[in-house]
Amino acid sequence: MKPRSRAPTRSALDAAFTALADPARRDMIRLLALQPLRAGELAERVRMSPQALSRHLRVLRKAGLVAEAGIENDARVRAYRVPAHAFDSLQRWLAEAEGLWRRQLQAFKAYSEATHARGTKT
Numbered sequence: 001m002k003p004r005s006r007a008p009t010r011s012a013l014d015a016a017f018t019a020l021a022d023p024a025r026r027d028m029i030r031l032l033a034l035q036p037l038r039a040g041e042l043a044e045r046v047r048m049s050p051q052a053l054s055r056h057l058r059v060l061r062k063a064g065l066v067a068e069a070g071i072e073n074d075a076r077v078r079a080y081r082v083p084a085h086a087f088d089s090l091q092r093w094l095a096e097a098e099g100l101w102r103r104q105l106q107a108f109k110a111y112s113e114a115t116h117a118r119g120t121k122t
Helices: 012-020 023-034 039-046 050-062 088-121
Strands: 067-071 074-081
Touching: 012 023, 012 050, 012 088, 023 039, 023 050, 039 050, 039 074
Parallel strands: none
Antiparallel strands: 067 074
């Protein structure tokens, strides 16, 4: 029997972490979170060539962290912005991770206090 080959699928969370792994893309997100910018404006602010910026924007768009929007009165110009719910999957993951660590620390605290209490009774 021939094994099935499946193309690997990436979740929204994986795509977001991959996109945010690059410091230049994090800078772009920081700027776009403040206000929408045209590609030229963004390239100038992050000191990047238009070609490099285009590659980074493609990764951010595929991850859902950046969206294109037309500018009023000029259909030729595109601005980029951070959508309202772009970081929802990351926030959910971080909340789960924080809960895990909180439970682990509480369990360690209880263990430490119980161990200390047993040690002082001897």
